[in-house]
Amino acid sequence: GNSVTQMEGPVTLSEEAFLTINCTYTATGYPSLFWYVQYPGEGLQLLLKATKADDKGSNKGFEATYRKETTSFHLEKGSVQVSDSAVYFCALRGGGSNYKLTFGKGTLLTVNP
Amino acid sequence: NAGVTQTPKFRILKIGQSMTLQCTQDMNHNYMYWYRQDPGMGLKLIYYSVGAGITDKGEVPNGYNVSRSTTEDFPLRLELAAPSQTSVYFCASRTGTGDRGYTFGSGTRLTVV
Numbered sequence: 001g002n003s004v005t006q007m008e009g010p011v012t013l014s015e016e017a018f019l020t021i022n023c024t025y026t027a028t029g030y031p032s033l034f035w036y037v038q039y040p041g042e043g044l045q046l047l048l049k050a051t052k053a054d055d056k057g058s059n060k061g062f063e064a065t066y067r068k069e070t071t072s073f074h075l076e077k078g079s080v081q082v083s084d085s086a087v088y089f090c091a092l093r094g095g096g097s098n099y100k101l102t103f104g105k106g107t108l109l110t111v112n113p
Numbered sequence: 114n115a116g117v118t119q120t121p122k123f124r125i126l127k128i129g130q131s132m133t134l135q136c137t138q139d140m141n142h143n144y145m146y147w148y149r150q151d152p153g154m155g156l157k158l159i160y161y162s163v164g165a166g167i168t169d170k171g172e173v174p175n176g177y178n179v180s181r182s183t184t185e186d187f188p189l190r191l192e193l194a195a196p197s198q199t200s201v202y203f204c205a206s207r208t209g210t211g212d213r214g215y216t217f218g219s220g221t222r223l224t225v226v
Contacts, residue, residue, distance in 0.1 A: 044217045100146070100158055105153060
């Protein structure tokens with residue numbers, strides 16, 4: 001079946017530091033890949049997505065590139081802000097389960113001023 | 114545009130009680146989902162629906178039931194609540210075309226004591 005593995009958290013950074021959150025996946029076929037963000041007390045929001053190999057998703061300064069050869073979709077941001085503090089989820093859809101998203105366990109990011 | 118609305122936001126149940134978590138979306142989305150989120154475990158799919166009158170089990174359906182009589186509503190029923198059902202429950206929906214990701218509700222925090 002499909003699975004998503006994210007780096008263990010929590011991650012604590014100082015403002016303006018560089019962020020990487022690793023995500024690798026296992027799926028049959030050609031899944032679509034997503035990053036969702038969950039701010040405290042809220043539901044998940046779509047941050048960015050990529051639907052085919054070598055696509056780069058980007059939003060709010062965050063980027064992730066769909067790497068089929070390494071089955072990865074790592075999230076990066078060049079300069080984090082305190083307002084980026086949240087839980088980040090990597091997810092995939094497709095590869096035989098077109099109706100459903102499969103989520104990683106989430107990574108808690110805390111950015112200190 | 115309200116998006117996905119979940120009620121209630123918080124609830125405490127006693128063991129053996131029953132309740133219904135409500136979910137309504139006003140985006141005319143065909144697909145709707147119920148997830149539960151346990152600490153450090155990501156999101157697990159409980160049930161999903163691909164349209165009115167059609168529902169199917171996800172990864173963790175035991176102890177829950179759903180119905181989908183209209184496009185807008187997708188209630189989740191807990192019969193005979195157990196402490197293991199203490200969790201945060203999220204409803205989500207998406208359109209059946211394209212790959213725009215899911216829209217999530219803000220969640221229901223349920224405690225069974």
